Amino acid sequence: xxxxxQQLADAxxxxxxxxxxxxxxxxxxxxxxxxxxxxDNASGPLTYILDLTDATIDLEMLIQGANxxxxxxxxxxxxxxxxxxxxxxxxxxxxxxxQGLQSxxxxxxxxxxxxxxxxxxxxxHSQS
Numbered sequence: 001x002x003x004x005x006q007q008l009a010d011a012x013x014x015x016x017x018x019x020x021x022x023x024x025x026x027x028x029x030x031x032x033x034x035x036x037x038x039x040d041n042a043s044g045p046l047t048y049i050l051d052l053t054d055a056t057i058d059l060e061m062l063i064q065g066a067n068x069x070x071x072x073x074x075x076x077x078x079x080x081x082x083x084x085x086x087x088x089x090x091x092x093x094x095x096x097x098x099q100g101l102q103s104x105x106x107x108x109x110x111x112x113x114x115x116x117x118x119x120x121x122x123x124x125h126s127q128s
Contacts, residue, residue, distance in 0.1 A: 002023070007046075010125070014038055014047075048086070050088065053088055062094070
């Protein structure tokens with residue numbers, strides 16, 4: 001499997017982890033199909049943690065991913081049950097992407113970037 005998805009037991013959050021084999025064109029529809037019912041059935045807003053630590057991200061994937069998750073109809077990052085989006089990666093471009101997602105062009109997504117999953121989880125627990 002090129003991704004894993006789990007709802008955290010100790011915080012109102014879901015964690016989508018992408019593997020190094022994740023391919024946006026091939027796998028995004030599958031990962032979106034897994035995430036959407038979790039969001040639809042949530043009893044309240046969730047923090048969406050996207051762990052990209054192992055994913056291979058190039059500029060094209062970064063742009064396409066931002067468009068698919070925040071600009072297209074029914075985009076994941078604008079789901080009514082998304083409280084905040086946390087991107088996890090040590091890739092500086094993804095940290096800039098998190099800032100870019102906060103712009104009007106991407107619908108002012110409430111997004112933050114963290115270098116490690118532990119940092120993101122600490123943040124989530126501090127917000128609960």
